[in-house]
Amino acid sequence: MVLVERRGATDVLGGRSDHDQAHIVGVYLRPEFRGAGLLKELFDAAVAWAWSLEEPRAERVRLFVDERNGRARAAYRKLGFEPTGETLPVRNDPAAREFELAVPRPGVRSG
Template structure:
């Protein structure tokens, strides 16, 4: 399948809201996102417009030929480090290469700056995917705010693999 990869714009707020809420209800959401659905569903139109505008963070989406949003990857920059967040593919688009395309867009957006992300210890599929791109553990970890006995581990892109 062919996807059009692009950044969201302010006017995309409704589609961004819809995809994010779907992501937060996905069975893997508890180990992929810290934002609870119950909070996100109550965000204002203005908040969604801000998220879609790309001022503080960017969101790359994969759009099908029919204009449907198949997946997304977010990124923001802090002190010359770009953090990848909010990675989500609709189930029917997993394994199609879309995640790799979206990650490439986020890495390109980093423009040579260091790229980091966090992966929950319970999300082994995502950990394998990030490792295939060249991400490696930094040794830093945070406790899961919902269950402090679990952790999210920081990964940094050490060298983009050729098949990434």
């Protein structure tokens, strides 16, 4: 699922969004479909949709990934998503962290 978050509005996580952005949530592929390129196709479609929005004009697409999920982190990095430095506690395990990864709109500086 891809959610739209407006700059200055409360985002899906209850914070304030510093960007007009798209937020990918709820990523899951059944094990038998992993490694077949489906994730790239889904992400290509999600990011293309985000860039196609005229209002708001998304500055970036972001997602959060559990620090313990190295396979997902590696897959997202391969798709162009880079760590932003933002982290959040995992909802039911505050000792664990989720890392924010994002890809900026081409031609837009991140930050």
